Amino acid sequence: MALVTFSGYPCSGKTRRATQLKDHLECRLADPSYKGPSLKVIVLSDDTLNVDRTSYDDSRSEKPARAVLFTAVQRQMGRDTILIIDALNYIKGFRYQLYCAAREFKLRVCTVYVVTTPELCKRWNGERPDGHRYAPETLDNLIARYEEPSSMVRWDSPLFTVPWSDSDIPIELMWSAITEGNVKPPNAGTQAVQKAPSDALHTLEHVSTSLVSAIMAEQVARGVPGGRVTLSLSETLKPRLTLPARSLTLSELQRMKRQFVTVHKKAITLGTVEKGTVDWSEESVADKFVDYLEEYLKA
Template sequence: MALITVTGYPCSGKSRRAQQLKEYLESKLVNPEYGGPTLNVLVLSDDSLNISRGVYDDSRLEKPARGTLLSAMQRHMGQDTILIMDSLNYIKGFRYQMYCAAREMKIRVCTIYVVAKPELCREWNSGREERSIKYSAETYEPSDLLDNLLQRYEEPSSMVRWDSPLFTIPWTDESPPNDDIWKAVTEGLVKPPNVGTQSVPKAPSDTLHILEHTATAIVSAIMAHQSASQGLSLGGSTALNVSPGLNVSINLPVRSLTLSEVQRYKRSFVTVHKKAMTIGTVEKGAVDLTEDAVARKFVEYLEENLKP
Protein backbone atom coordinates (compact mmCIF):
# COMPACT_ATOMS: atom_id res chain seq x y z
CA MET A 1 0.00 0.00 0.00
CA ALA A 2 2.66 2.54 1.08
CA LEU A 3 6.21 2.98 2.32
CA ILE A 4 7.01 5.85 4.69
CA THR A 5 10.73 6.51 5.09
CA VAL A 6 11.67 8.33 8.28
CA THR A 7 15.03 10.08 8.24
CA GLY A 8 16.89 12.63 10.33
CA TYR A 9 19.87 13.16 12.60
CA PRO A 10 20.54 10.44 15.18
CA CYS A 11 18.58 11.17 18.39
CA SER A 12 16.45 13.77 16.61
CA GLY A 13 13.16 12.18 17.67
CA LYS A 14 12.50 9.90 14.70
CA SER A 15 11.07 7.03 16.74
CA ARG A 16 8.69 9.36 18.57
CA ARG A 17 7.42 10.75 15.25
CA ALA A 18 7.09 7.22 13.81
CA GLN A 19 5.01 6.18 16.83
CA GLN A 20 2.84 9.31 16.59
CA LEU A 21 2.24 8.61 12.93
CA LYS A 22 1.47 4.94 13.55
CA GLU A 23 -1.14 5.82 16.17
CA TYR A 24 -2.74 8.40 13.88
CA LEU A 25 -2.89 6.04 10.89
CA GLU A 26 -4.38 3.24 12.98
CA SER A 27 -7.03 5.62 14.31
CA LYS A 28 -7.93 6.65 10.76
CA LEU A 29 -8.21 3.03 9.64
CA VAL A 30 -10.71 2.15 12.38
CA ASN A 31 -12.72 5.33 11.90
CA PRO A 32 -16.26 4.51 10.68
CA GLU A 33 -15.84 7.13 7.94
CA TYR A 34 -12.98 5.14 6.41
CA GLY A 35 -14.28 2.95 3.60
CA GLY A 36 -11.05 1.71 2.05
CA PRO A 37 -9.33 -1.69 2.20
CA THR A 38 -8.24 -3.30 5.46
CA LEU A 39 -4.67 -2.22 6.16
CA ASN A 40 -1.98 -2.91 8.74
CA VAL A 41 0.45 -0.27 10.02
CA LEU A 42 3.90 -1.66 10.77
CA VAL A 43 7.05 0.07 12.06
CA LEU A 44 10.45 -1.44 11.26
CA SER A 45 13.40 -0.05 13.17
CA ASP A 46 16.93 -0.87 14.27
CA ASP A 47 15.49 -1.91 17.63
CA SER A 48 12.85 -4.24 16.18
CA LEU A 49 15.56 -5.91 14.07
CA ASN A 50 18.11 -6.01 16.91
CA ILE A 51 20.58 -3.76 15.09
CA SER A 52 22.96 -2.08 17.51
CA ARG A 53 23.71 1.64 17.16
CA GLY A 54 27.38 0.72 17.31
CA VAL A 55 27.33 -0.81 13.79
CA TYR A 56 27.36 2.72 12.37
CA ASP A 57 30.90 3.11 13.74
CA ASP A 58 32.26 0.37 11.46
CA SER A 59 31.58 0.26 7.71
CA ARG A 60 32.17 -3.51 7.72
CA LEU A 61 29.22 -3.90 10.10
CA GLU A 62 27.05 -1.10 8.73
CA LYS A 63 26.73 -2.54 5.24
CA PRO A 64 25.20 -5.89 6.34
CA ALA A 65 23.01 -3.97 8.80
CA ARG A 66 21.55 -1.93 5.93
CA GLY A 67 21.08 -5.19 4.06
CA THR A 68 19.07 -6.52 7.00
CA LEU A 69 16.89 -3.41 6.97
CA LEU A 70 16.31 -3.64 3.22
CA SER A 71 15.51 -7.37 3.34
CA ALA A 72 13.04 -6.90 6.17
CA MET A 73 11.41 -4.03 4.33
CA GLN A 74 11.00 -6.10 1.17
CA ARG A 75 9.46 -8.97 3.17
CA HIS A 76 6.85 -6.76 4.82
CA MET A 77 5.93 -4.49 1.91
CA GLY A 78 2.57 -5.26 0.36
CA GLN A 79 -0.77 -3.92 -0.80
CA ASP A 80 -2.24 -4.51 2.68
CA THR A 81 0.47 -2.74 4.70
CA ILE A 82 1.54 0.82 5.47
CA LEU A 83 5.20 0.32 6.35
CA ILE A 84 7.09 2.92 8.38
CA MET A 85 10.89 2.60 8.14
CA ASP A 86 12.21 4.13 11.35
CA SER A 87 15.99 4.15 11.01
CA LEU A 88 18.76 6.65 10.29
CA ASN A 89 18.29 6.30 6.51
CA TYR A 90 20.94 9.00 6.29
CA ILE A 91 22.48 7.90 2.97
CA LYS A 92 20.58 9.12 -0.09
CA GLY A 93 21.73 6.08 -2.06
CA PHE A 94 20.06 3.80 0.50
CA ARG A 95 16.87 5.86 0.38
CA TYR A 96 16.96 5.45 -3.41
CA GLN A 97 17.27 1.66 -3.00
CA MET A 98 14.18 1.61 -0.81
CA TYR A 99 12.34 3.84 -3.28
CA CYS A 100 13.12 1.46 -6.16
CA ALA A 101 11.98 -1.54 -4.11
CA ALA A 102 8.70 0.24 -3.35
CA ARG A 103 8.17 1.10 -7.02
CA GLU A 104 8.78 -2.51 -7.95
CA MET A 105 5.98 -3.47 -5.54
CA LYS A 106 3.79 -0.69 -7.01
CA ILE A 107 3.11 1.01 -3.69
CA ARG A 108 3.04 4.69 -2.72
CA VAL A 109 6.00 6.37 -1.07
CA CYS A 110 6.74 9.43 1.04
CA THR A 111 9.59 10.67 3.22
CA ILE A 112 9.44 12.15 6.73
CA TYR A 113 12.37 14.43 7.58
CA VAL A 114 12.67 14.87 11.34
CA VAL A 115 14.65 18.05 12.05
CA ALA A 116 16.48 18.87 15.28
CA LYS A 117 19.52 21.00 16.08
CA PRO A 118 22.81 19.07 16.47
CA GLU A 119 23.23 20.33 20.03
CA LEU A 120 19.78 18.99 20.91
CA CYS A 121 20.66 15.61 19.41
CA ARG A 122 23.83 15.48 21.53
CA GLU A 123 21.86 16.42 24.63
CA TRP A 124 19.16 13.81 24.01
CA ASN A 125 21.77 11.15 23.23
CA SER A 126 23.72 11.80 26.44
CA GLY A 127 20.46 11.69 28.42
CA ARG A 128 19.76 8.11 27.39
CA GLU A 129 20.53 5.77 30.26
CA GLU A 130 20.61 2.50 28.32
CA ARG A 131 23.82 2.01 26.36
CA SER A 132 21.98 -0.09 23.76
CA ILE A 133 20.03 2.93 22.53
CA LYS A 134 22.95 5.36 22.63
CA TYR A 135 25.01 6.31 19.60
CA SER A 136 28.46 5.46 20.93
CA ALA A 137 31.34 3.36 19.70
CA GLU A 138 31.51 -0.24 20.85
CA THR A 139 35.31 -0.32 20.56
CA TYR A 140 37.71 0.80 23.26
CA GLU A 141 39.28 3.36 20.95
CA PRO A 142 38.14 6.98 21.39
CA SER A 143 35.41 7.76 18.88
CA ASP A 144 32.56 10.22 18.81
CA LEU A 145 30.06 8.28 16.72
CA LEU A 146 27.28 10.83 17.06
CA ASP A 147 29.37 13.73 15.71
CA ASN A 148 30.61 11.48 12.91
CA LEU A 149 27.04 10.63 11.88
CA LEU A 150 25.99 14.29 12.04
CA GLN A 151 28.73 15.16 9.57
CA ARG A 152 27.94 12.23 7.26
CA TYR A 153 24.21 12.89 7.13
CA GLU A 154 22.80 13.53 3.62
CA GLU A 155 19.67 15.66 3.84
CA PRO A 156 16.62 14.68 1.79
CA SER A 157 15.34 17.01 -0.92
CA SER A 158 11.88 17.44 -2.37
CA MET A 159 13.59 18.06 -5.73
CA VAL A 160 14.57 14.39 -6.13
CA ARG A 161 11.97 11.75 -6.88
CA TRP A 162 13.07 9.25 -4.21
CA ASP A 163 12.57 11.75 -1.37
CA SER A 164 9.26 13.19 -2.54
CA PRO A 165 6.67 13.85 -1.37
CA LEU A 166 8.76 15.16 1.52
CA PHE A 167 7.30 16.21 4.88
CA THR A 168 9.61 18.15 7.21
CA ILE A 169 8.86 18.05 10.95
CA PRO A 170 10.82 20.51 13.15
CA TRP A 171 11.51 19.53 16.76
CA THR A 172 9.19 22.36 17.86
CA ASP A 173 6.09 20.81 16.28
CA GLU A 174 3.84 18.84 18.59
CA SER A 175 2.85 16.32 15.92
CA PRO A 176 3.54 15.44 12.26
CA PRO A 177 1.37 16.84 9.43
CA ASN A 178 -0.79 13.74 9.77
CA ASP A 179 -3.57 14.71 7.37
CA ASP A 180 -1.13 15.46 4.54
CA ILE A 181 0.75 12.21 5.13
CA TRP A 182 -2.53 10.25 5.20
CA LYS A 183 -3.49 11.74 1.85
CA ALA A 184 -0.08 10.91 0.39
CA VAL A 185 -0.20 7.24 1.43
CA THR A 186 -3.83 6.66 0.45
CA GLU A 187 -4.35 8.91 -2.57
CA GLY A 188 -0.85 9.66 -3.85
CA LEU A 189 0.46 8.69 -7.24
CA VAL A 190 1.66 5.09 -7.64
CA LYS A 191 4.70 5.24 -9.88
CA PRO A 192 5.41 2.31 -12.21
CA PRO A 193 8.51 0.17 -11.66
CA ASN A 194 11.81 1.32 -13.13
CA VAL A 195 12.75 -0.54 -16.31
CA GLY A 196 16.09 -1.34 -14.72
CA THR A 197 14.47 -3.09 -11.74
CA GLN A 198 12.07 -5.25 -13.73
CA SER A 199 13.01 -8.86 -14.27
CA VAL A 200 13.23 -9.77 -17.94
CA PRO A 201 11.64 -13.11 -18.89
CA LYS A 202 14.15 -15.66 -20.12
CA ALA A 203 13.80 -17.25 -23.52
CA PRO A 204 12.99 -21.00 -23.47
CA SER A 205 15.99 -23.34 -23.54
CA ASP A 206 15.14 -24.67 -27.01
CA THR A 207 14.69 -21.22 -28.56
CA LEU A 208 18.00 -21.27 -30.44
CA HIS A 209 17.14 -24.63 -32.02
CA ILE A 210 13.68 -23.36 -33.04
CA LEU A 211 15.23 -20.18 -34.44
CA GLU A 212 17.82 -21.96 -36.55
CA HIS A 213 15.58 -24.84 -37.65
CA THR A 214 12.60 -22.68 -38.68
CA ALA A 215 14.69 -20.14 -40.60
CA THR A 216 16.52 -22.95 -42.43
CA ALA A 217 13.21 -24.64 -43.31
CA ILE A 218 11.85 -21.39 -44.81
CA VAL A 219 15.01 -20.93 -46.90
CA SER A 220 14.66 -24.50 -48.20
CA ALA A 221 10.98 -23.93 -48.97
CA ILE A 222 11.77 -20.75 -50.96
CA MET A 223 14.46 -22.47 -53.01
CA ALA A 224 12.20 -25.52 -53.60
CA HIS A 225 9.40 -23.23 -54.82
CA GLN A 226 11.74 -21.49 -57.26
CA SER A 227 13.01 -24.81 -58.56
CA ALA A 228 9.49 -26.16 -59.02
CA SER A 229 8.25 -23.04 -60.83
CA GLN A 230 11.15 -23.18 -63.32
CA GLY A 231 11.10 -19.40 -63.61
CA LEU A 232 7.51 -19.27 -64.90
CA SER A 233 5.78 -17.73 -61.87
CA LEU A 234 8.32 -15.71 -59.89
CA GLY A 235 7.40 -12.95 -57.45
CA GLY A 236 4.24 -11.89 -55.69
CA SER A 237 2.46 -13.54 -52.80
CA THR A 238 3.68 -17.10 -52.44
CA ALA A 239 2.40 -19.82 -50.13
CA LEU A 240 5.13 -22.00 -48.66
CA ASN A 241 4.70 -25.33 -46.93
CA VAL A 242 7.53 -25.05 -44.42
CA SER A 243 6.82 -28.15 -42.35
CA PRO A 244 3.85 -30.30 -41.34
CA GLY A 245 1.41 -27.93 -39.69
CA LEU A 246 3.34 -24.78 -40.60
CA ASN A 247 2.44 -22.80 -43.72
CA VAL A 248 3.47 -19.20 -44.41
CA SER A 249 2.81 -16.63 -47.10
CA ILE A 250 5.61 -14.39 -48.36
CA ASN A 251 5.87 -11.63 -50.95
CA LEU A 252 8.89 -12.50 -53.11
CA PRO A 253 10.58 -10.15 -55.61
CA VAL A 254 10.03 -10.73 -59.34
CA ARG A 255 13.43 -12.30 -59.89
CA SER A 256 15.36 -15.44 -59.08
CA LEU A 257 16.91 -15.55 -55.63
CA THR A 258 20.26 -17.22 -55.09
CA LEU A 259 20.81 -19.62 -52.19
CA SER A 260 23.77 -17.57 -50.94
CA GLU A 261 21.64 -14.40 -50.84
CA VAL A 262 18.84 -15.95 -48.81
CA GLN A 263 21.33 -17.75 -46.56
CA ARG A 264 23.03 -14.41 -45.83
CA TYR A 265 19.75 -12.92 -44.63
CA LYS A 266 19.04 -16.03 -42.58
CA ARG A 267 22.41 -15.76 -40.78
CA SER A 268 21.82 -12.09 -40.10
CA PHE A 269 18.34 -12.78 -38.72
CA VAL A 270 19.56 -15.58 -36.44
CA THR A 271 22.50 -13.50 -35.19
CA VAL A 272 20.30 -10.55 -34.23
CA HIS A 273 17.83 -12.69 -32.29
CA LYS A 274 20.57 -14.78 -30.68
CA LYS A 275 22.16 -11.59 -29.34
CA ALA A 276 18.79 -10.39 -28.05
CA MET A 277 18.35 -13.66 -26.16
CA THR A 278 21.86 -13.40 -24.69
CA ILE A 279 21.40 -9.90 -23.25
CA GLY A 280 17.79 -10.53 -22.20
CA THR A 281 16.07 -7.98 -24.44
CA VAL A 282 13.90 -10.22 -26.56
CA GLU A 283 11.16 -7.87 -27.74
CA LYS A 284 11.68 -5.78 -24.56
CA GLY A 285 10.87 -8.72 -22.34
CA ALA A 286 7.97 -10.19 -24.33
CA VAL A 287 9.37 -13.65 -25.07
CA ASP A 288 7.48 -15.20 -27.99
CA LEU A 289 9.82 -17.39 -30.01
CA THR A 290 7.60 -20.31 -30.87
CA GLU A 291 7.88 -21.88 -34.32
CA ASP A 292 4.96 -19.85 -35.67
CA ALA A 293 6.34 -16.59 -34.21
CA VAL A 294 9.85 -17.21 -35.60
CA ALA A 295 8.43 -18.02 -39.04
CA ARG A 296 6.36 -14.82 -39.04
CA LYS A 297 9.32 -12.70 -37.93
CA PHE A 298 11.67 -14.23 -40.52
CA VAL A 299 9.16 -13.75 -43.34
CA GLU A 300 8.76 -10.07 -42.35
CA TYR A 301 12.54 -9.72 -42.21
CA LEU A 302 12.97 -11.19 -45.70
CA GLU A 303 10.22 -9.03 -47.20
CA GLU A 304 11.90 -5.89 -45.80
CA ASN A 305 15.37 -6.79 -47.04
CA LEU A 306 14.88 -8.62 -50.36
CA LYS A 307 15.10 -6.10 -53.16
CA PRO A 308 13.07 -6.38 -56.39
Protein backbone atom coordinates in the same frame (compact mmCIF):
# COMPACT_ATOMS: atom_id res chain seq x y z
CA MET B 1 -1.06 0.14 0.67
CA ALA B 2 1.77 2.56 1.49
CA LEU B 3 5.46 2.90 2.32
CA VAL B 4 6.52 5.77 4.61
CA THR B 5 10.28 6.36 4.65
CA PHE B 6 11.74 8.36 7.54
CA SER B 7 15.06 10.09 7.00
CA GLY B 8 17.28 12.32 9.10
CA TYR B 9 20.51 12.58 11.06
CA PRO B 10 21.25 9.85 13.60
CA CYS B 11 19.53 10.63 16.93
CA SER B 12 17.41 13.34 15.31
CA GLY B 13 14.11 12.10 16.75
CA LYS B 14 12.94 9.86 13.91
CA THR B 15 11.69 7.16 16.27
CA ARG B 16 9.54 9.66 18.18
CA ARG B 17 8.01 10.88 14.91
CA ALA B 18 7.49 7.32 13.65
CA THR B 19 5.72 6.45 16.89
CA GLN B 20 3.51 9.55 16.55
CA LEU B 21 2.58 8.52 13.01
CA LYS B 22 1.84 4.93 14.02
CA ASP B 23 -0.39 6.08 16.89
CA HIS B 24 -2.28 8.53 14.67
CA LEU B 25 -2.80 5.96 11.93
CA GLU B 26 -3.99 3.21 14.25
CA CYS B 27 -6.38 5.64 15.93
CA ARG B 28 -7.90 6.68 12.59
CA LEU B 29 -8.12 3.12 11.29
CA ALA B 30 -9.98 2.09 14.46
CA ASP B 31 -12.40 5.04 14.29
CA PRO B 32 -15.99 3.97 13.43
CA SER B 33 -16.14 6.71 10.80
CA TYR B 34 -13.34 5.06 8.80
CA LYS B 35 -14.88 3.15 5.88
CA GLY B 36 -11.74 2.13 4.00
CA PRO B 37 -10.04 -1.26 3.72
CA SER B 38 -8.73 -3.11 6.76
CA LEU B 39 -5.09 -2.11 7.23
CA LYS B 40 -2.27 -2.87 9.62
CA VAL B 41 0.57 -0.52 10.57
CA ILE B 42 4.10 -1.96 10.87
CA VAL B 43 7.26 -0.14 11.91
CA LEU B 44 10.67 -1.48 10.88
CA SER B 45 13.80 -0.08 12.52
CA ASP B 46 17.32 -1.06 13.50
CA ASP B 47 15.98 -1.94 16.95
CA THR B 48 13.18 -4.20 15.68
CA LEU B 49 15.68 -5.92 13.37
CA ASN B 50 18.43 -6.14 16.02
CA VAL B 51 20.90 -4.11 13.94
CA ASP B 52 23.63 -2.88 16.25
CA ARG B 53 24.75 0.77 16.09
CA THR B 54 28.32 -0.44 15.56
CA SER B 55 27.22 -1.69 12.12
CA TYR B 56 27.65 1.91 10.92
CA ASP B 57 31.27 2.17 12.08
CA ASP B 58 32.57 1.15 8.64
CA SER B 59 31.18 0.49 5.16
CA ARG B 60 31.87 -3.24 5.22
CA SER B 61 29.52 -3.80 8.14
CA GLU B 62 27.03 -1.10 7.06
CA LYS B 63 26.17 -2.74 3.72
CA PRO B 64 24.93 -6.00 5.32
CA ALA B 65 22.90 -3.92 7.80
CA ARG B 66 21.14 -2.11 4.95
CA ALA B 67 20.58 -5.44 3.22
CA VAL B 68 18.86 -6.79 6.35
CA LEU B 69 16.58 -3.74 6.39
CA PHE B 70 15.75 -3.96 2.68
CA THR B 71 14.97 -7.67 2.89
CA ALA B 72 12.65 -7.06 5.84
CA VAL B 73 10.94 -4.23 3.95
CA GLN B 74 10.26 -6.46 0.94
CA ARG B 75 8.93 -9.20 3.23
CA GLN B 76 6.47 -6.85 4.95
CA MET B 77 5.24 -4.95 1.90
CA GLY B 78 1.62 -5.62 1.04
CA ARG B 79 -1.63 -4.06 -0.15
CA ASP B 80 -3.05 -4.37 3.39
CA THR B 81 -0.07 -2.76 5.16
CA ILE B 82 1.13 0.74 5.95
CA LEU B 83 4.86 0.17 6.36
CA ILE B 84 6.91 2.75 8.27
CA ILE B 85 10.71 2.63 7.84
CA ASP B 86 12.29 4.18 10.94
CA ALA B 87 15.97 4.10 9.95
CA LEU B 88 18.74 6.47 8.85
CA ASN B 89 17.92 6.18 5.13
CA TYR B 90 20.56 8.87 4.61
CA ILE B 91 21.74 7.63 1.19
CA LYS B 92 19.56 8.80 -1.70
CA GLY B 93 20.41 5.65 -3.66
CA PHE B 94 18.94 3.50 -0.89
CA ARG B 95 15.80 5.64 -0.73
CA TYR B 96 15.48 5.17 -4.50
CA GLN B 97 15.82 1.41 -4.02
CA LEU B 98 12.96 1.48 -1.49
CA TYR B 99 10.90 3.59 -3.90
CA CYS B 100 11.40 1.08 -6.74
CA ALA B 101 10.38 -1.80 -4.48
CA ALA B 102 7.23 0.10 -3.49
CA ARG B 103 6.38 0.71 -7.16
CA GLU B 104 6.78 -2.98 -7.88
CA PHE B 105 4.23 -3.75 -5.14
CA LYS B 106 2.02 -0.85 -6.36
CA LEU B 107 2.16 1.00 -3.03
CA ARG B 108 1.75 4.68 -2.29
CA VAL B 109 4.92 6.36 -1.02
CA CYS B 110 5.96 9.40 1.00
CA THR B 111 9.09 10.57 2.81
CA VAL B 112 9.35 12.25 6.22
CA TYR B 113 12.45 14.37 6.74
CA VAL B 114 13.12 14.91 10.45
CA VAL B 115 15.24 18.06 10.77
CA THR B 116 17.47 18.51 13.82
CA THR B 117 20.73 20.40 14.33
CA PRO B 118 23.94 18.35 14.54
CA GLU B 119 24.58 19.75 18.02
CA LEU B 120 21.27 18.41 19.34
CA CYS B 121 21.87 15.03 17.69
CA LYS B 122 25.23 14.76 19.44
CA ARG B 123 23.70 15.72 22.77
CA TRP B 124 20.83 13.24 22.44
CA ASN B 125 23.26 10.52 21.35
CA GLY B 126 25.28 11.06 24.53
CA GLU B 127 22.12 10.70 26.63
CA ARG B 128 21.27 7.31 25.19
CA PRO B 129 22.00 4.09 27.14
CA ASP B 130 24.88 1.85 26.16
CA GLY B 131 24.17 -0.20 23.06
CA HIS B 132 21.87 2.47 21.62
CA ARG B 133 24.40 5.22 21.00
CA TYR B 134 26.79 5.78 18.11
CA ALA B 135 30.51 6.21 18.55
CA PRO B 136 31.30 9.97 18.34
CA GLU B 137 33.42 9.54 15.22
CA THR B 138 30.70 7.40 13.58
CA LEU B 139 28.06 10.02 14.34
CA ASP B 140 30.23 12.78 12.84
CA ASN B 141 30.85 10.67 9.74
CA LEU B 142 27.16 9.86 9.21
CA ILE B 143 26.16 13.51 9.59
CA ALA B 144 28.84 14.59 7.11
CA ARG B 145 27.71 12.00 4.55
CA TYR B 146 23.99 12.67 4.92
CA GLU B 147 22.16 13.23 1.60
CA GLU B 148 19.17 15.45 2.25
CA PRO B 149 15.80 14.45 0.71
CA SER B 150 14.38 16.72 -1.98
CA SER B 151 10.79 17.21 -3.10
CA MET B 152 12.19 17.75 -6.63
CA VAL B 153 12.99 14.05 -7.09
CA ARG B 154 10.26 11.44 -7.50
CA TRP B 155 11.60 8.95 -4.95
CA ASP B 156 11.43 11.50 -2.10
CA SER B 157 8.01 12.89 -3.05
CA PRO B 158 5.69 13.73 -1.48
CA LEU B 159 8.11 15.05 1.13
CA PHE B 160 7.08 16.14 4.63
CA THR B 161 9.68 18.16 6.55
CA VAL B 162 9.26 18.03 10.34
CA PRO B 163 11.54 20.34 12.42
CA TRP B 164 12.65 19.04 15.81
CA SER B 165 10.78 21.92 17.49
CA ASP B 166 7.34 20.91 16.15
CA SER B 167 5.17 19.14 18.71
CA ASP B 168 3.56 16.80 16.18
CA ILE B 169 3.66 15.62 12.57
CA PRO B 170 1.39 17.01 9.78
CA ILE B 171 -0.97 14.06 10.11
CA GLU B 172 -3.75 15.44 7.88
CA LEU B 173 -1.44 15.82 4.88
CA MET B 174 0.28 12.51 5.58
CA TRP B 175 -3.03 10.67 5.97
CA SER B 176 -4.11 12.01 2.59
CA ALA B 177 -0.83 10.93 0.95
CA ILE B 178 -1.03 7.46 2.49
CA THR B 179 -4.68 6.75 1.71
CA GLU B 180 -5.39 8.87 -1.37
CA GLY B 181 -2.05 9.53 -3.07
CA ASN B 182 -1.22 8.36 -6.58
CA VAL B 183 -0.08 4.79 -7.05
CA LYS B 184 2.69 4.81 -9.65
CA PRO B 185 2.87 1.74 -11.90
CA PRO B 186 6.03 -0.36 -12.05
CA ASN B 187 8.53 0.77 -14.69
CA ALA B 188 10.76 -1.41 -16.84
CA GLY B 189 13.47 -1.36 -14.20
CA THR B 190 11.19 -2.85 -11.57
CA GLN B 191 9.27 -5.42 -13.57
CA ALA B 192 10.09 -9.09 -13.46
CA VAL B 193 11.97 -10.23 -16.56
CA GLN B 194 10.09 -12.67 -18.76
CA LYS B 195 12.14 -15.73 -19.62
CA ALA B 196 11.95 -17.61 -22.90
CA PRO B 197 11.04 -21.32 -22.90
CA SER B 198 13.87 -23.86 -22.72
CA ASP B 199 13.51 -24.88 -26.38
CA ALA B 200 13.51 -21.31 -27.75
CA LEU B 201 17.10 -21.44 -29.05
CA HIS B 202 16.39 -24.70 -30.85
CA THR B 203 13.19 -23.26 -32.37
CA LEU B 204 15.03 -20.12 -33.47
CA GLU B 205 17.79 -22.09 -35.22
CA HIS B 206 15.51 -24.75 -36.70
CA VAL B 207 12.86 -22.40 -38.14
CA SER B 208 15.36 -19.92 -39.62
CA THR B 209 17.33 -22.76 -41.24
CA SER B 210 14.12 -24.27 -42.67
CA LEU B 211 13.11 -20.89 -44.07
CA VAL B 212 16.44 -20.48 -45.86
CA SER B 213 16.08 -23.95 -47.42
CA ALA B 214 12.47 -23.22 -48.43
CA ILE B 215 13.43 -19.94 -50.10
CA MET B 216 16.19 -21.61 -52.12
CA ALA B 217 13.82 -24.41 -53.17
CA GLU B 218 11.09 -21.92 -54.13
CA GLN B 219 13.49 -19.93 -56.31
CA VAL B 220 14.50 -23.08 -58.21
CA ALA B 221 10.89 -24.17 -58.65
CA ARG B 222 9.66 -20.77 -59.88
CA GLY B 223 12.47 -20.10 -62.31
CA VAL B 224 11.53 -16.42 -62.34
CA PRO B 225 12.97 -14.21 -59.56
CA GLY B 226 10.82 -11.93 -57.41
CA GLY B 227 7.18 -11.86 -56.33
CA ARG B 228 5.01 -12.93 -53.43
CA VAL B 229 5.53 -16.58 -52.43
CA THR B 230 4.17 -18.99 -49.85
CA LEU B 231 6.82 -21.10 -48.14
CA SER B 232 5.70 -24.48 -46.85
CA LEU B 233 7.63 -25.39 -43.69
CA SER B 234 5.04 -27.84 -42.37
CA GLU B 235 1.35 -28.69 -42.79
CA THR B 236 0.37 -25.77 -40.56
CA LEU B 237 3.31 -23.38 -40.95
CA LYS B 238 3.18 -21.57 -44.30
CA PRO B 239 4.64 -18.03 -44.02
CA ARG B 240 4.37 -15.63 -46.96
CA LEU B 241 7.38 -13.64 -48.20
CA THR B 242 7.95 -11.05 -50.94
CA LEU B 243 11.15 -11.93 -52.84
CA PRO B 244 13.20 -9.25 -54.65
CA ALA B 245 13.45 -9.10 -58.45
CA ARG B 246 16.70 -11.06 -58.37
CA SER B 247 17.89 -14.46 -57.21
CA LEU B 248 19.11 -14.68 -53.63
CA THR B 249 22.26 -16.69 -53.08
CA LEU B 250 22.63 -19.31 -50.36
CA SER B 251 25.55 -17.45 -48.79
CA GLU B 252 23.50 -14.23 -48.66
CA LEU B 253 20.58 -15.95 -46.97
CA GLN B 254 22.83 -17.75 -44.51
CA ARG B 255 24.48 -14.44 -43.57
CA MET B 256 21.08 -12.85 -42.91
CA LYS B 257 20.04 -15.92 -40.93
CA ARG B 258 23.15 -15.70 -38.70
CA GLN B 259 22.49 -12.02 -38.07
CA PHE B 260 18.86 -12.74 -37.19
CA VAL B 261 19.78 -15.53 -34.78
CA THR B 262 22.47 -13.40 -33.11
CA VAL B 263 20.04 -10.52 -32.57
CA HIS B 264 17.45 -12.74 -30.88
CA LYS B 265 19.80 -14.96 -28.87
CA LYS B 266 20.35 -12.21 -26.32
CA ALA B 267 16.62 -11.85 -25.69
CA ILE B 268 16.37 -15.61 -25.16
CA THR B 269 19.38 -16.05 -22.86
CA LEU B 270 19.01 -12.85 -20.80
CA GLY B 271 15.24 -12.40 -20.89
CA THR B 272 13.18 -9.53 -22.22
CA VAL B 273 10.85 -6.84 -20.86
CA GLU B 274 8.92 -6.31 -24.10
CA LYS B 275 5.30 -5.26 -23.58
CA GLY B 276 2.76 -8.03 -23.97
CA THR B 277 3.38 -11.76 -24.21
CA VAL B 278 6.73 -12.81 -25.60
CA ASP B 279 6.02 -15.64 -28.08
CA TRP B 280 8.79 -18.01 -29.15
CA SER B 281 6.58 -20.47 -31.03
CA GLU B 282 7.59 -21.68 -34.51
CA GLU B 283 4.93 -19.47 -36.12
CA SER B 284 6.13 -16.38 -34.25
CA VAL B 285 9.81 -17.03 -35.08
CA ALA B 286 8.93 -17.57 -38.74
CA ASP B 287 7.01 -14.29 -38.87
CA LYS B 288 9.91 -12.47 -37.18
CA PHE B 289 12.42 -13.88 -39.68
CA VAL B 290 10.19 -13.02 -42.66
CA ASP B 291 9.85 -9.44 -41.38
CA TYR B 292 13.61 -9.28 -40.87
CA LEU B 293 14.33 -10.54 -44.40
CA GLU B 294 11.86 -8.16 -46.06
CA GLU B 295 13.27 -5.20 -44.14
CA TYR B 296 16.83 -6.18 -45.10
CA LEU B 297 15.97 -6.73 -48.77
CA LYS B 298 14.33 -3.31 -49.02
CA ALA B 299 17.55 -1.56 -48.02
